[in-house]
Amino acid sequence: MDLVNTTTLLRQHGVRVTAQRIAVLRAVSDQPHSTADDIDKVVRADIGTISRQAVYDALTALTDTGLLRRIQPAGSPARYENRVDDNHHHLICRTCNCMVDVDCAVGETPCLTAADDCGYEIDEAEVVYWGLCPECATTYRNESTRRKRKDRRV
Amino acid sequence: MDLVNTTTLLRQHGVRVTAQRIAVLRAVSDQPHSTADDIDKVVRADIGTISRQAVYDALTALTDTGLLRRIQPAGSPARYENRVDDNHHHLICRTCNCMVDVDCAVGETPCLTAADDCGYEIDEAEVVYWGLCPECATTYRNESTRRKRKDRRV
DNA sequence: ATCAAAGTATGGATCTAGTCAATACAACCA
DNA sequence: TGGTTGTATTGACTAGATCCATACTTTGAT
Incomplete structure (x- = not known):
């Protein structure tokens, strides 16, 4: 998923477009079933810096708007995937x-x-x-x- | 479930019989889908005192031997029930x-x-x-x- | 019945995943 | 190009659960 598409996708879902959200969405798309911690690492490597809180906020926003799906299996931190439909x-x-x-x-x-x-x-x-x-x-x-x-x- | 049956049940499953475990097993039987915290409260009211650790230990032991089943739904602490078979x-x-x-x-x-x-x-x-x-x-x-x-x- | 071994309970520290709150900052609409 | 509104950052905080060391029980063997 390229930058333009990701941006469009966010906008279509009424989500404000920020570098952090783009990076989070792409991280999950690239590696489904990631934990918040995984995503934090990937995004940090990608755009240099992001706060843990921003990761959680972005994941919540993307999940609420249906761009991501949250999976919370027993005995594991929450995981996210972009296969939602x-x-x-x-x-x-x-x-x-x-x-x-x-x-x-x-x-x-x-x-x-x-x-x-x-x-x-x-x-x-x-x-x-x-x-x-x-x-x-x-x-x-x-x-x-x-x-x-x-x-x-x- | 009376005391004798509970004791027998524990012994049959190769679980050492202690007041705490009996109380935990009975608490879950009386009120399925309880959380560890619920059980802690009930047992404390029942036998006077129990440590949080003992509650967790008992629940783990009983779950491992198949006397209880652990359910961990998203967004909720673990719950336990005795309907296992x-x-x-x-x-x-x-x-x-x-x-x-x-x-x-x-x-x-x-x-x-x-x-x-x-x-x-x-x-x-x-x-x-x-x-x-x-x-x-x-x-x-x-x-x-x-x-x-x-x-x-x- | 008694004793020693092995398992269990206790209290306290610790950990992880996640949330809350205040301030600084960025996106977006008029 | 502001001004408004939402978002990011930082740091403190919480719940749920686990780990550890010590003291205590249960239980099988004597």
Whole structure:
């Protein structure tokens, strides 16, 4: 995404255009699933300086206007991605916390129907698949064959 | 759940039986979706004294042995429940954060199949439905008819 | 029943992710 | 090209959770 497009995008969404916001939006686009801290580092390398607060402000503004999506998986700081217009889900590794996108198994506008909505007005179904990524699964198998696990009370 | 059953349950799971753990387990059973802080308060009222650390330790131990399940919804401290053996999901209100259980729409051992598992070994599908609970939905509708919303740049 | 080993509780320090508040600054509209 | 309004910066602050060292319990073995 080039500078002009990024600027236009911000303007279209009624967001004031600042160097910080452009840099934040581009950082997330370049590397989806980044944490605020990741983004802070990237932006700092990119435009020289930015405050931590500005990163949070920009992420909040961009999320509120629908340019970014915030993901807050259990046991991890919030992550951001720019793929906002489809209903996709995430696959997260319990060991290394790496995350990949996965399309919804159900269909177009899926998952929004709970068995019983209890009177709630549901607007989003968030699906997270937890497991082991290929690398961690391999590592785990090797380790468990190598060393015998001894029983341990908790 | 009475004292004897709770004790037996802990022992069956290879967890040492202490007053604190019994109290924690019972507190969660009595009031599912409690936060660590809620539990701390209840247990303190129940057995007189417990350290915050002991609450966390107990919750971790009970979660690790499968007696409790930890839920960590976005924007909320971790919550705990004792309904662990079925695959049920949660409905959370964006406004008041209240949470109710909801059975899985798909079936018995559901949702575990992503469209493409990317080589991951998936062991859990976590589904959270976000929306407005009946009370908050009513409140919201009243407010939005009462005051006109003005456009606001971000 | 008693004892030693191993696990657990306590209190206090510490950490991380994130928010708040005040001032300085920049974007944008007239 | 101001003037208004929103944004960035800095620094203090908070909640939630974890780490550490010491003291205390539980429990299996004697």
